[in-house]
Amino acid sequence: MVETGGRDTRERIIEAAGEVFARKGFRRATVRDICARAGVNVAMIKYHFGGKAGLYTAVLEHFRSVAGRRSRQIIDRAEREGPEARLKAFIRAQLEKLTGSGRPAWFDRLMSREVMDPTRALDAIVETGVRPSAERLVGVVQELLGRDDREPDLLYCCLSIVGQCLHHHYAKNVIARLYPGLAYGPGELDRLAEHITDFSLAGLAAHRKRHDAIEEYAAL
Amino acid sequence: MVETGGRDTRERIIEAAGEVFARKGFRRATVRDICARAGVNVAMIKYHFGGKAGLYTAVLEHFRSVAGRRSRQIIDRAEREGPEARLKAFIRAQLEKLTGSGRPAWFDRLMSREVMDPTRALDAIVETGVRPSAERLVGVVQELLGRDDREPDLLYCCLSIVGQCLHHHYAKNVIARLYPGLAYGPGELDRLAEHITDFSLAGLAAHRKRHDAIEEYAAL
């Protein structure tokens, strides 16, 4: 009756659900909306996934592999370079994640949705999606600070960096109202990445100088 | 029948609604929950406020005056000092806003709720709650950069500063999972404010040096 177009029902549901979940989050998304987009009866969600929650985890599992592909590409390109270039690549990748609109960006959107309004899937998302990224940043910052510990002040530095990036995503509605002139095209994203990089490198350099001075004093 | 205890019904509803809205946001809060806490019939919300949306705006209006009292106190204390001290006061006040749990903090919690998941009240909140604060920061940053324009790169600096502060609020669930050791008691808040201040002052100083060099070059 309905032309299945070759794609299986399960796939069609996951595809539609990925889009809807990414746009509205788990709670505000409705199974009826998802099923309408997939051209499928609402009962299929129980049949194939056991329920809305099961569908959500299936969607996360499905898009985990393709997630952050473009971000990883940006980061990998700078793999062999110095810590400054790797920091800039990390920052550019963070900004890229949050403005992407294609299918690979759905997982990233779900991640930031989850950050703001957690569900039970948060633990899994943190481990598979956030921690690897965070560990990479910790490594770069350790290198830039010339240390190998992870004292609170080092983590503060990392949080300062990602905070600058993600703020443009969290607060985009407010920023748009406060400063209607600011746009977020690819060119602005490059300039913004450059700003955050320079800002952070200066902050890190100052922190290193201060910390080294304290170490020196303590060594006496 | 029910002992009104002297407080008017309207007040009891607004008090309960303030707590519930601050904790759950507009959408996830239910009128039944609010009315149960207020010990009041659900129909009273239509009678006194016209509906849930009217109650929400009434709550915003009611708590607007007491909002940010402690923050303003922190900021005013540094009013006569240099821009560095005023920046630190601003940062400390931002952190204070997000960890406060008393009644004066409800408006601030509602503000950040609104930032993450806007309702129609966002415009009013931005104008009355966010813009004054943002303008103050712009002033301090202008002073620190030695400029009086508000080019995009200056706004980027401001956004870098508030981003560092608010990230600890937006992403608190994720940060708690990533780094279980980090706590947010008053002492940590002071240290965090000091970190963000130093980090940002270094970033601003480097930005100023870079910008002045460009200006000088352009003047030739």
Next chain:
DNA sequence: GACTTTCTTAAACGCTTGTTTAAAGTCCGG
């Protein structure tokens, strides 16, 4: 004290949500 206005109540309405049911359709090996 009767009357009007203001306030409050219990109950139900209409809607949306996720879920479930029972019947019908589809597919495929025998």
Next chain:
DNA sequence: CCGGACTTTAAACAAGCGTTTAAGAAAGTC
């Protein structure tokens, strides 16, 4: 073909939501 397993369908269910109704209580007014 045919029969059983797998899919899909339309419809309804139960719960929660904001809202509304109609009747009653409380309080002020003449």
